[in-house]
Amino acid sequence: MTALISRRAAIGAALAAPVIWGQDAVAQIRRGDELTVGVWGGMQERILREFVATPLEQQHGVKINFVLGGTTDRRARAYAERGRPSFDIVYLNIFESRQAVKDGVTQDVTGNVPNAAYLYPVAKLGGYGVAFNPVTIVYDKRKVAPMTSWRDFWRDDLKGKIIWPTYPGAQGTSALLMAAKIWGGSETNIDPAFTHIAALKPFAAIQASQDQLYAMFDQEVGAASIEFGSFTRVYAETRNPNIIIADPTEGQAVATNVACITTGTTKQALADAWVNLHLSPACQRAYAERIYYSPTVNNVELPPELAAKLVMGPAAVDKLVDFDWDLVIRNQARWSNRFTREIAG
Template sequence: MTLNRRQFTGLGLAALAAPASIIRPAFAQPKPGDELVVGIWGGAQEKIVKEFIEPKLVEKYGCKISYVLGGTTDRRARAYAERGRPSFDVLYLNIYESRQAVADGVTQAPTGAVERFDALYPLAQKGGYGVAFNPCTVVYDGTAAQTPVTSWKDMWNPEWKGRIAWPNGLGAEGISALMMTAKSFGYGIDEFDKVLAKVAELKPFAGIQSSQAQLYDMIDQNVADLSVEFASFTQKYKETRNSDCMIAEPEEGMAVTMNVACITEGTRNQKLAEEWINLHLSEEVMVAYAREVYYSPTVKDVTMPDDVKDKVITGGQVDSLVDFDWDYINAHRAEWQAKFDRVLAG
């Protein structure tokens, strides 16, 4: 499901991704000693790719793999500075960064040159190659709820007054919360002032949360009872720290967020980059992501084991994820951030 400027209707795939039939020109075959540079998040994601992807590529080609780790801010800035002459070959970005990077000529639109492209859900064929769905939704302390949260509108129920930790700014959680407010109350994406006014009705907030760690501490310390956060990380928190934490499945749907593997424009290791991503889309890696951090698979032909299948999004559930008009959002990001700071964070 995709929200556009006024009607929140679907975005055409063709506008954002090249058809699977379009294959890039032939590139030289990888040779021993070639070095693939991968920019990715550290922690569990680094561990998984080093265990399941790197050894296979190294064994097949005798190549080297090096990593640039950390958050996307520095990585993205470096990729833009190197546009057309990249030091990165594969760059992992979030959903809105990946689509903007293709439009800006920093990364390539996805194509069928990656063998498992056709196995991807259509939603994961935009802006690059989606490798993990990580939906955003309402999360809350079940002991503080008079009734279960079944709609994004439930945040406006009086029981949550003064107990909400609103997500900061226009990051993944923040934009999800704002755009799902728009969808739930029937506002167009170009009616941002109305969205902010509606969210302002929830004030005073218990706080503005800027990370999962901060939110979970706020819940543990009884500072806040409800927020908008990634379902995957919250499932981990629920199982390891707080079994009372609930992850809502609102009737309007969860907001889609996604990790995307992108190939840089101008890479000298095109085939290695395509094979790296193809391995990332394998069932083995999808299952490892699900088990380690409850990331949901982006490919249609993966079978999730019993121990995780009820904790991730699969099959028809993917169709219920709500996508947004990222072109419009990205074009108004600076303006919206200033308004957010003035109306909600101030």
């Protein structure tokens, strides 16, 4: 994918963003300060270095330290260091971030981040949502008729063609909760989900990761699954044009990457500035152009052909399906055991 903004123009736009900052907050950022950021690697890291880290380092004479990896390790470290953090920013997923605020590990949204004023309401829960990455139906258009509803998994023509996502995990959790929703259940009544998912067996396979699913699609092991739409769109446009990312009538399951400022950070002003740049139109646009992450702010303009591939605008965001994540997390161990017995077994 070709970015629509040059590196020089993007950095220039990012450097300009702190102009809207209150002068008192800027004065608290001291030359030589170091900010430690725990985040995923790959393209996300590269975008953050270009649009956030480099502008801050150049403008304020600070140093940004990246700690790369998955959420499990950095979440555990953040909890172990609660109140005396070595991280200043940790990136978490939708349910981890909300719980971390309740547990006093990270901070809720404040008025110290100007660009947070443009966040959609669902992106203000548990910190600063920086990207929507919904989970949805993905399928091979050569193998099955168009899928427009989560109920389509129970169509006769999909028998033996379904690659179901493992549980727990974002994809498997979304699949379980959406199955409960469409068959009359909910987070408080998960039985309809397990009953109906079990009725889909035998599956073509159980998938535990995007890479595994895409290899299965390549090998034509199965024809339909549940996955992050953004990653699957990249896969479809670079490897397998037969794969369709569906927009089901009931909505896609919300998933959000969240920038969380740790409670007790000694670099509060610099952390606020970091988040402000991540929410800037330039950075949000880069996420959309390079990895199809949808903006969490309402002040980003994108070309129509790109916007059509994303969750854009209040109506589309309102259609995302959210859940009671506290309840989901409390039941995770029990549901995981049940998934192993009734679905994967």
